[in-house]
Amino acid sequence: MITMSSTEARANFGDFLDKGSREPVIVKRQNREIGAFVPMSDLKKLRKLRLQELDETVQAASEEAARNGLTEEILNQILAEVNPS
Secondary structure, three states: OEEEEHHHHHHOHHHHHHHHHHOOEEEEEOOEEEEEEOOHHHHHHHHHHHHHHHHHHHHHHHHHHHHOOOOHHHHHHHHHHHOOO
């Protein structure tokens, strides 16, 4: 993985973009990692994994709620009490 200072990335922005389109580039400021520039394909994979993780979490919560007797009717009553419109 490539590391660049923020000054170097700013001064050589075209090179920064070229490198970052092929592999992640860690950006440092005052010797601290402050961010990363990643290829779009990596970002798309990360988004997909995060959505899968969210789906799994929602499914597990739904199953646990059902095991504990939470029905849609009860949930709607709770929501109406919390947010009466």
